[in-house]
Amino acid sequence: MEVEPGKAFVKTAPLWEQYSHQFPVRERLVHLNHAAVAPLCRPAAEAMKWLADDSAEFGTLHYDQWLRTQERLRLAAAKLIGAAPSEIALVKNTSEGISIVANGLDWKPGDRMIGFREEFPANYFPWKKLEARGVSVSWLSIKDDLNRIEEACRGARLLSISFVQFLGGYRSPLEQIGEICRRNSCLFLVDAIQGLGAFPLDVRACHIDALAADGHKWLLGPEGCGILYVSEALQERVEPIEFGWTNVAKYADYASRDMSLRPDAGRYECGTLNAIGCYGLLASMEFLLEVGVERIAPAVQALADRLAQGAEAKGYEVMERRTPETGAGIVSFRKGGAEAGEIVRALRTHGIIAAPRNGWVRVSPHFYISPAEIERTLECLP
Numbered sequence: 001m002e003v004e005p006g007k008a009f010v011k012t013a014p015l016w017e018q019y020s021h022q023f024p025v026r027e028r029l030v031h032l033n034h035a036a037v038a039p040l041c042r043p044a045a046e047a048m049k050w051l052a053d054d055s056a057e058f059g060t061l062h063y064d065q066w067l068r069t070q071e072r073l074r075l076a077a078a079k080l081i082g083a084a085p086s087e088i089a090l091v092k093n094t095s096e097g098i099s100i101v102a103n104g105l106d107w108k109p110g111d112r113m114i115g116f117r118e119e120f121p122a123n124y125f126p127w128k129k130l131e132a133r134g135v136s137v138s139w140l141s142i143k144d145d146l147n148r149i150e151e152a153c154r155g156a157r158l159l160s161i162s163f164v165q166f167l168g169g170y171r172s173p174l175e176q177i178g179e180i181c182r183r184n185s186c187l188f189l190v191d192a193i194q195g196l197g198a199f200p201l202d203v204r205a206c207h208i209d210a211l212a213a214d215g216h217k218w219l220l221g222p223e224g225c226g227i228l229y230v231s232e233a234l235q236e237r238v239e240p241i242e243f244g245w246t247n248v249a250k251y252a253d254y255a256s257r258d259m260s261l262r263p264d265a266g267r268y269e270c271g272t273l274n275a276i277g278c279y280g281l282l283a284s285m286e287f288l289l290e291v292g293v294e295r296i297a298p299a300v301q302a303l304a305d306r307l308a309q310g311a312e313a314k315g316y317e318v319m320e321r322r323t324p325e326t327g328a329g330i331v332s333f334r335k336g337g338a339e340a341g342e343i344v345r346a347l348r349t350h351g352i353i354a355a356p357r358n359g360w361v362r363v364s365p366h367f368y369i370s371p372a373e374i375e376r377t378l379e380c381l382p
Helices: 015-022 042-058 063-081 094-104 125-133 146-153 174-183 275-291 293-313 340-348 371-380
Strands: 088-091 112-116 136-140 158-162 187-191 210-214 226-230 331-334 355-357 360-363
Touching: 015 042, 015 275, 015 293, 042 275, 063 088, 063 226, 063 275, 088 094, 094 125, 094 187, 094 210, 094 226, 112 125, 112 146, 125 136, 136 146, 146 158, 146 174, 158 174, 174 187, 275 293, 293 331, 293 371, 340 355, 340 360, 340 371
Parallel strands: 112 136, 112 158, 158 187, 187 210
Antiparallel strands: 088 226, 210 226, 331 360, 355 360
């Protein structure tokens, strides 16, 4: 690289090094469990502490600021996924978001939707429950090719899939699946919790009609606060399944008995929101937007690739074959004769946090983990 005369060459520090100070957990642990519950980034922790102190010291004096924070969260979430703020509802978790859509549509006996057998229960049980209402579910595998998905989409009302599969870390080709759904007039719902914050996602480019994600994994925020995206076009077709005072347009007028719904995704919010969670999630989202998810993705991919390669070199079986298109931040591996829980406990004695899942050891590094910490993890694998 050429340098202009009189100017010194400045090497940009690796991404993990630039932001390592925002993750106090690094002083104690190598936390490779972001697919379960992530450590709070410093901005999220500080924002939540601020609200706790504000409430303790001033009560509701600054309540207007609390409400503005919720609106800022809608803006940040919309920016993160390429949506409009009016298409964002604030919910408790991914399960609630998926359930709102699954139960809010006017299903009729004989309708059909498409689900995937390998999904986390949050994106399986709501669709399985529809079968009791006469809805037929075509259960596919994430291993099925796009031709099989296209075939299943013909005549289906909705397809629901995870952005990243929770166990093996397979990253779905959302743009291609979205185009298939668009061609077949099939609604497209995405459970984004295992990818949002680590990999870019654009709901417009992917023709996504609805999306749900909680804040406590790759978004580096708190548990119990998440987002639900429902496209403007879909909102008139999805009825709120829970109804309280804030679902309605005149919710600020306590004397009103007008039950007309809010003209945006706020119609899916039933009652007072998780104020402290909104503070934490806003701070973590704004932090991720500052770092840039487009910069985070290759860092996460490289760390997970190294874990997969290193585990294989030590004789472990890796669950998913990783490619640049389908790899994500999750790697699961196992070794014959070794119990996953025992391996996880052995790693914990070295200050390395992983998770046992279905007989596999699952590791899931975020961008602030250093390559040296990955090498240490591999050295500690029994």
